[in-house]
Amino acid sequence: MKTVHRxxxxxxxxxxxxFLLAGxxxxxxxxxxxxxxxxxxxxxxxGVVESVRQVTIEGSKSPTGVLAGGVIGGIAGSNIGxxxxxxxxxxxGAVAGGLAGQAIEESVTRKxxxxxxxxxxxxxxxxxxxxxxxxxxxxxxxxxxxxxxxTRVTR
Numbered sequence: 001m002k003t004v005h006r007x008x009x010x011x012x013x014x015x016x017x018x019f020l021l022a023g024x025x026x027x028x029x030x031x032x033x034x035x036x037x038x039x040x041x042x043x044x045x046x047g048v049v050e051s052v053r054q055v056t057i058e059g060s061k062s063p064t065g066v067l068a069g070g071v072i073g074g075i076a077g078s079n080i081g082x083x084x085x086x087x088x089x090x091x092x093g094a095v096a097g098g099l100a101g102q103a104i105e106e107s108v109t110r111k112x113x114x115x116x117x118x119x120x121x122x123x124x125x126x127x128x129x130x131x132x133x134x135x136x137x138x139x140x141x142x143x144x145x146x147x148x149x150x151t152r153v154t155r
Contacts, residue, residue: 032131034150042147047120049140049153055129057113058106065105066098073097116153118144128153 077093078086112132119125128144128151136142136153143154 032133036148040148042145045120045122045144045146047118047126047142047144049116049136049138049142050119050125051117051138052136053115053117054132055113055115057111057129057131059109059111061102061106065101065103067101069101069104070094070098073100116142118142118153120144 071094073096074090074094076097077089077091080086080089080093113129114132114136115127115129116136117125117127126144130152134155140155145152145154
C-alpha cells in the first residue's frame with residue numbers, strides 16, 4: 001500500500017511540473033519572439049490605434065494534460081476495491097483523470113489578450129491580437145511588425 005501512495009504522489013508531482021512548464025511553453029506577446037523568428041527580416045508599418053478590446057487567448061489543448069491526468073486518475077482508481085473492482089476503478093479513474101487533466105491544462109495556459117485595431121498610414125485598417133503584456137490606447141502611434149508567420153504591435 002505504501003508503494004502505491006508513493007507512486008501516486010510521484011505521478012502528481014510530475015503532472016504538476018508538466019502543467020507549470022506547459023504554461024511557459026509559448027507566448028503570443030508583443031515582446032516575446034520564438035527562436036525561429038529571430039535573425040529574420042520583418043516588414044514594419046506605422047499607424048495609429050483606433051480601438052482596443054480585451055479578449056481571452058485560449059489555453060493549449062495538447063495530449064500532455066490528457067496523459068498526465070489519465071495516469072494520475074488510473075493510479076487513484078486502482079486503489080478502489082480489489083480484483084475486478086480495481087480494474088474498473090483504474091479504467092474509470094483514467095478516463096475521468098484524462099478529462100480533468102485536459103480541462104486543467106487549458107485553464108492554466110489561458111491568457112489575457114488585446115485585439116488592437118490600427119489604421120495604417122496608407123489608410124488600411126488591420127486588427128492584431130496578442131497577449132496583454134503592454135497597454136495600448138486609441139490615438140497611440142504604433143509600429144506593426146510582420147514576418148516569419150507572426151504580426152505584433154509595438155510602440
